[in-house]
Amino acid sequence: MATTNDLKNGMVLRIEGQLWAVVEFQHVKPGKGPAFVRTKLRNVESGKNVDKTFNAGTKVETANVDKRTMQYLYNDGSSYVFMDTSTYEQLEVAPEIVGDAKNFMLENQEAIVATNDGRVLFIELPASVELLIAETEPGLQGDRSTGGTKPATLETGHQIQVPLFLTTGEKIKVDTRDSSYLGRVKA
Numbered sequence: 001m002a003t004t005n006d007l008k009n010g011m012v013l014r015i016e017g018q019l020w021a022v023v024e025f026q027h028v029k030p031g032k033g034p035a036f037v038r039t040k041l042r043n044v045e046s047g048k049n050v051d052k053t054f055n056a057g058t059k060v061e062t063a064n065v066d067k068r069t070m071q072y073l074y075n076d077g078s079s080y081v082f083m084d085t086s087t088y089e090q091l092e093v094a095p096e097i098v099g100d101a102k103n104f105m106l107e108n109q110e111a112i113v114a115t116n117d118g119r120v121l122f123i124e125l126p127a128s129v130e131l132l133i134a135e136t137e138p139g140l141q142g143d144r145s146t147g148g149t150k151p152a153t154l155e156t157g158h159q160i161q162v163p164l165f166l167t168t169g170e171k172i173k174v175d176t177r178d179s180s181y182l183g184r185v186k187a
Contacts, residue, residue, distance in 0.1 A: 001059050001060070001061055001062070002059070002060055002062050003057050003058065003059055003060070004037040004054040004055070004056060004057060004058045004060060005027075005037075005056065005057060007022055007025045007037060007039065007060075008022065008025075009022055009023065009024060009025070010022065011062060012044060012062065012063040012065045012114075012116070012121075013041070013060050013061065013062055013063060014061040014062070014063045015041075015052075015060070015061070018043060018044075018045070019043070019044040019045065019063050019065075019116060019121065020041040020042065020043055020044065020050075021041065021042045021044055022039055022040075022041060023039075023040040023041060023042050023049065024039070024040045025037055025038070025039040025040070026038045026039075027056065029056075034055060034056065035055075035056035036053055036054060036055050036056055037053070037054045037055075037056055037058075038051070038053050039051070039052050039053070039054065044121045044122060045121070047099075063116055064116060064117075065114050065115070065116050065121065066114070066115045066116070067112050067113070067114045067124070068084060068112070068113055068115070069085065069110055069111075069112055069113075070082040070083060070084050070085065070091065070110070070111060070112075070113045071083045071085050071108060071109070071110055071111075072105050072106070072107060072108070072109050072110075072111055073090070073107060073108070074107055075102075076092075078095075079092040079093055079094055079095065080092070080093045080094075080095065080098050080102070080105075081093075082111070082113055085110075091113065091120065093113070093120050093123065094120075097120050097121070097122060097123065098123050099122075099123070101123045101124075101125050101176070102156075103154075103156055103157075103158035103179065104125055104129045104131065104156060104158065104174065104176045105125070105156065106131070106155065106156060109129075111123050111124065111125050112124040112125075125176045126176065127175065127176060127177065128173050128174060128175050128176060128182055129173070129174055129176055130171055130172070130173055130174075130185045131154045131155055131156060131171070131172065131174055132154070132155045132169065132170070132171050132172075133152045133153070133154060133155075133162070133166060133167070133168055133169065133170050133171075133172060134153045134154060134155045134157075134168070135152070135153040135168055136150060136151070136152035136153065136162065136166060136167065136168055137150055137151075138167065148163075148164055149161040149162060149163060149164065149181075150162060150163075150164055152166065154174070158179070160174060160179045160180070160181060161180075161181065162181045163181065166184070170184065171184070171185040172184055172185060173185055
């Protein structure tokens with residue numbers, strides 16, 4: 001058990017039998033009336049976001065979430081296989097749990113796997129990853145001044161928008177949260 005004063009971003013709470021991750025929180029002390037904590041929570045299983053307000057000092061139940069760095073090995077067609085690098089224990093994760101993280105995962109890449117009571121909750125990737133552009137059309141001469149973009153397929157098969165000057169085979173940095181291009185990677 002913890003109080004609302006102990007809340008931190010990323011903390012997982014158990015509310016009415018469901019697991020909710022704290023996305024953001026704000027302590028509010030109005031001039032009149034008691035203090036309260038305004039939170040934005042994300043359901044760990046469904047991904048649904050809700051706003052919830054707690055009175056300051058209210059006790060909330062925290063969930064024991066084990067976050068371990070694991071190595072992504074391969075996709076066997078029905079699940080994604082991760083390996084704990086210290087125990088060499090392998091863990092199969094359903095595609096629904098991996099979600100959009102699959103767009104940025106390469107074999108042998110490390111990711112954080114969060115579990116609760118032996119059940120995988122979610123996969124957490126770094127904020128940005130470096131990937132090769134597998135295929136993109138050449139930019140047209142004269143289009144560079146507009147700052148336009150074109151579609152590019154990454155080595156994972158995911159498609160994002162990149163600036164016109166990039167070519168096939170270049171390594172770029174991609175934001176894993178919103179699939180945006182962050183910049184070239186210098187060799």
